[in-house]
Amino acid sequence: MNEAPQTKMSEPVAAKAYKALERMIVTLALAPGSVTTEGTLIENLGFGRTPIREAIQRLSWEGLLEIRPRAGLAIAPLNAPDWLKVIEARRGVEAVLARAAARFVTQDSAALFRNAAFRMQKAVVAGNAIAFLEADKELDEAMAAAADNPFAARLAAPLQTHSRRFWFRYQADTGLAQAAEGHVQIIRAVLDGDEKAAAREADALMNLLRKHAEAASRY
The missing domain is CATH 1.10.10.10 (Winged helix-like DNA-binding domain superfamily/Winged helix DNA-binding domain)
Structure with missing residues (x-):
């Protein structure tokens, strides 16, 4: 990577x-x-x-x-409790996309995943939250392309954008490395063609984000 x-x-x-x-x-x-x-x-x-x-x-x-x-x-305003709603809405569709991406990943789409992982890890080293968000969006686009399910991708895209906005507001200062590791685990499962692992890691990432959202809602 x-x-x-x-x-x-x-x-x-x-x-x-x-x-x-x-x-x-x-x-x-x-x-x-x-x-x-x-x-x-x-x-x-x-x-x-x-x-x-x-x-x-x-x-x-x-x-x-x-x-x-x-x-x-x-x-749009930012109300911390809404982050939990966004994550719950994302949970199922992220697993669908990850599972499909692992099933249909090609050499070309694999290159997109590796590129997103490279940029994400580079952002972590630099401590650059904005660069990390750009890499995260690149990963979402790679997932949508590989999954070949435009219906799921259209459903996921706005939820992903809302989630990035909440994350930048409440977690960017402390959560770069942990967030990157969660994403990299999904990428590895997809590149391995392991559908079950890809869905499991996608759910694990949603669990991590949920913990951040729960903490933010207590501010």
Whole structure:
């Protein structure tokens, strides 16, 4: 898992705008409960109106912001007890994806998993929580691609984004190494083609996140 990262293929502008705006929300650069505008986002992110609007629509559907006509865009608040709800919703679908990924993993998708693991371990060494979140998203995308189940992937994606946001708020300062180990265990099981182990490790990661969420809800 110490291979050098591979070069990514170019992405459509709309996908880049979505990822940039999602990153700002997840890393709290756009503060929970704050209000911004389409024009401000266009100016700050450097994308045109159409890709920004597409990103806004998608993030609104995912529950990360609220479109308020003539009043701007309200960033979703962060209520610690909601993290538990997100994790419980994720639990079943993560096992489905991990099991399917182990069953269908190919040489190409295996490279994506190794690249995500490399970036995740590099982020841990650097103590860089934002880089870790980017690697975590890369892993989720690799899992979705390998599992070949777009229905499960579409269900999981917004829950994963909400969970990253909670994790960044409540756990990023202390939980990098532990979180990385949980993810690496899933990757190993997938690359071994072990469906049962992959589902088991996915559930173990949800248990770890649940413990963090329970602690956060007591703050």
